[in-house]
Amino acid sequence: MTVLAEARALQLVHGRADVRAAVGAARAAGETVALVPTMGFLHDGHMSLVHRARELADRVMMSIFVNPLQFGPSEDLDRYPRDLEGDLRLAREHGVDLVFAPSAAEMYPHGPQQVRVEPGPLGARMEGAIRPGHFSGMLTVVAKLFGIFGPDVAVFGQKDFQQATLIRRMVGDLDLPVRVEVAPIVREADGLAMSSRNVYLSAEERARALALHRGLRRGHELFAAGERDAAVLRQALWAALRVPGIEPEYAEAVHPDTLEPVAAAAPGTVLLVAARVGGTRLIDNAVLS
Numbered sequence: 001m002t003v004l005a006e007a008r009a010l011q012l013v014h015g016r017a018d019v020r021a022a023v024g025a026a027r028a029a030g031e032t033v034a035l036v037p038t039m040g041f042l043h044d045g046h047m048s049l050v051h052r053a054r055e056l057a058d059r060v061m062m063s064i065f066v067n068p069l070q071f072g073p074s075e076d077l078d079r080y081p082r083d084l085e086g087d088l089r090l091a092r093e094h095g096v097d098l099v100f101a102p103s104a105a106e107m108y109p110h111g112p113q114q115v116r117v118e119p120g121p122l123g124a125r126m127e128g129a130i131r132p133g134h135f136s137g138m139l140t141v142v143a144k145l146f147g148i149f150g151p152d153v154a155v156f157g158q159k160d161f162q163q164a165t166l167i168r169r170m171v172g173d174l175d176l177p178v179r180v181e182v183a184p185i186v187r188e189a190d191g192l193a194m195s196s197r198n199v200y201l202s203a204e205e206r207a208r209a210l211a212l213h214r215g216l217r218r219g220h221e222l223f224a225a226g227e228r229d230a231a232v233l234r235q236a237l238w239a240a241l242r243v244p245g246i247e248p249e250y251a252e253a254v255h256p257d258t259l260e261p262v263a264a265a266a267p268g269t270v271l272l273v274a275a276r277v278g279g280t281r282l283i284d285n286a287v288l289s
Ligand code: PAF
Pocket: 037, 038, 039, 065, 067, 070, 138, 141, 142, 160, 163
């Protein structure tokens, strides 16, 4: 991954008004704006979103906010990894122009959020079934970020496939004036999908976690060899996940837009897996081609 040879000036802001002023100045100069929403603890996966954003707009702006609204009561909000200093270093190196790092009070100034975006049926299965309320909290903060930045384009990662599908659908259903771009998954050399939560894994758990990618690869191999029965592909995913030390949660083959399970796999069908490895929930997916 290329890093800008000369670090650019990065503006760090904490207030919504500062974002509006910076976006206003960019617009006044005739520039377009890309937004990369994140929860921080940045890695190369995030940087690939930054690079895609740089291709699509004149200014690359990033939000770093661990959004309490999208965490359930028994989830990892308090221990979610945070490192603003490290994040700023990486963002600067990769040419981000502005980072918006608000407090919860700045994002939710009126106290508990009353009006929320509801995901509907697309958000009911898979992640939505396992993490009730998660997608409503996620869509609500993304809609707020779109309102605060008013970006021309926003870039999300394919690793959260259901999230990206829901964001696209929200933008379509609510006629939000923003283009949604989804960038491919970035993997470690051994295939593990990059995630801020990988930091929770011990060395042993990390080795076990490769089962998710192994299952997806097997599903892809079967498809490439001509297998079209989605039940067989699902079985291959389950088989990879049914190993000691892993608690599988789902293994699906779905249509990319409706997220409905398919009977026959076709190019574009998405294989999705989720599992707990030790105390850590991991998700991964692959689009069949
Ligand atoms: O994918 C994430 O990091 C978060 O869900 C997002 C989109 C930044 C909203 O909090």
